[in-house]
Amino acid sequence: MDFFNTAVGAVNDFLWTYIIIVVLVGCGLWFTASTGVVQLRALPEMVRLLAGDLGRRPSGRKAISSFQAFCVSTASRVGVGNIAGVAIAIVTGGPGAVFWMWVIAFIGTATGFVESTLAQIYKIPRGHGMFHGGPAYYIQNALGQPAVAKLFAVLISVTFGLIYVSVQANTIALSLEKAFSIDTWVTGGILAVLSGAVIFGGMHRIAAFSSLLVPVMAGIYLLIALIIVIMHIDAVPGMFALILHDAFSPQAAVGGGIGTVILTGVRRGLFSNEAGEGSIPNAAATAHVTHPVKQGLVQAFGVYVDTWIVCSATAFIVLLTGQYTIGGDTTGIALAQDALASAFGPWASALLAVLIFLFAFSSVVGNCYYGEVNIPFFGGDTQRLLFVYRLSVVVMVFFGCIAALNLVWNLADLFMAMICLTNLYAIARLAPYARLALTDYFAQKAAGRNPVFDPAVMPDQRGITAWGDDQMHAQRHEG
Template structure:
């Protein structure tokens, strides 16, 4: 045991400084900066085409042979809408104060443009598989458009480690702890149930994941939204003061709480930006994997649909968590007493919901965690499958057959184990993955701009559903033959 502890400490000593450096000094500025660049380059596409974005999101056609645009959105939301929307927002509030919510909103607004760019690229360079479902994402567009296969391999490996194993185990751990705390269900029993429920879906392939996400994700999002709206209406007299607190705190004019004693604008900004980026995954390179599976007429259309996912994930669901916490007596008590370690993360969200709704609130959060984290496990596997098939090439089916039981084993282990190390490792892998993707899309975004220009030109000509042809591109031969012909 001492040897294991010594090895773990040695790994932490190497891993933690690297992870902290990447997230604090590289990704923080790279992600936010890229979002601003893409916002300006697309001429504020997220505002100009917002209503069009909403219309095509809910007007997505079904696909008999593949995966529809809405199913692809639901799959990406399954990964994005997870326990971070509940625990992560609470943690941002505890460390950065109410002002973190403001900067989370700002990050989401520029993240819309980043998501559009990367998901449009994912669509352009997708390839068709024998099962009738497209595959694509950063690994594909980095190799095809940049010609840097070594970067593609690195990205795929980082994603599989982070999403396929670390996050799947961590999400299972969150579900198991939530069910144990709310209903007294043993963690091992939750683990077995999760393995069975997840196994049924992931053994059905990407179409099975998409169909499940299409049904479950809207249900869980609407349910959570309605409960938050009830809290908002019941406490309507406190709403103006809450928004005033958020805005004032964003610029350093607010009470310090918890670990943020004397926090400044920097504390609010850093935690809000990190939470927004971690939640909506704009620029991370994960969402394009889902976007590429959609069967659409024009890449820009799916780019816009996936961009709207940022609105759902951050501007709606994360905001719901913030509202529930900020309007609760629990938050007032935290302000009065300076917070405590026990009030971090999911505990703060649970206590806040219980303050509003009593024991129903505790059970509701446990069920919300179950749905949010379960669908994340499914989407995490889908992303891993896409990237493993890329790495394995013609041996993709055999590789995925090995991956499935390994992921399910990680789900079981995650349900009964303490996974602080796994979370930290996932942060590092995700940071490296995001850095690789951001470098790529900063080089390739002119291609996405060309695609957007073609889409808007056709709409200006009165074409309601623009159709893309690869001759629009400067290098059409980089695109898979037969897809955009």
């Protein structure tokens, strides 16, 4: 197993050093420029759309609102990457890695807008006001490349439904073991049963579960971080100075120098906010809105929430309490628990274990859906495959609880690299359609109308099936 782990790490180093970072940042900068820096100029509209949808109920018995779709994606985003991942980044790359996490989030917001808008344009109606879609759908229906679509479907099902699920479960098990001395195999059994109860309930139950849990758990965690910031308010300016200094002049303890700092920040930032991976579009496509850009902007704002707010909260907790050691043995969730215990006492470690359970469990549920929606691309008996897939997710939950930390994180990085390359290829080719939709949206806004999407604005309407006259009439007064 050690040999396998080492081999996976070597492949990751090559992919991330020479390929992924170039493609990811290059696409993000292109999307930023071509959309007119949408992540800044449309920021007020992002907030307005999200706030305006909080209490809205779409028509359709099982229809998913814009806010519910946002919560499903946030449930996937906001998980162990925001806590354990940030702690790992600081130990591996030093405080400067936090700066590069911020940078990749800013660039990734434009990428997130493009991929989520495309998912809405090319979503598929399912009846009762429900939709599904994502990269596999726009690759097959818009690009006309079914083989690439099937490749993506396999990659995302394995990556999110199996590999990422094991990462989330691993962190839950380690945090509960540290806080309550619960054996990892016991946690694995309990977590597997709970996961199965929600997962086998389908998308409607997942959306309801996420929209209830995500705001509560995020609010509690941010409140804890705010209290720590207030307790160490005198050290805050020095903390920001340290982050900025070490981003370009890393401490000697960081092996590999500035390259390690940047790569660590990009890896952990991408794992957390998922911009460009092609995961978030699967949730974005489910939303019942009047214009694709509405959900594109809402999901883009999710990148900010994830990295600039939740990830920053963890970074502030770790850096202000001073419990970290660059290159040290204590890392991941254990470091975050030690940081909170130093500020509030031993009971805080137990509180974080409970929060981690909620964060990671919601991610397990959200990640499972990303695989589910791509099962039809496998061919064969979809219902039987779906049952086998859900059962496999439950098994991987148990496996993740008893597996070694380094192995599950290395596998996550490897599959994240492969899924990024596949999705970025697709959205780079389809990005002009997202830009046309953005122009149409703000033109309607300027005319004083609630934007409603008409496929006629697209020069090529191939693959657009959810935006015909009947669908537009049904949604005209929504959103």
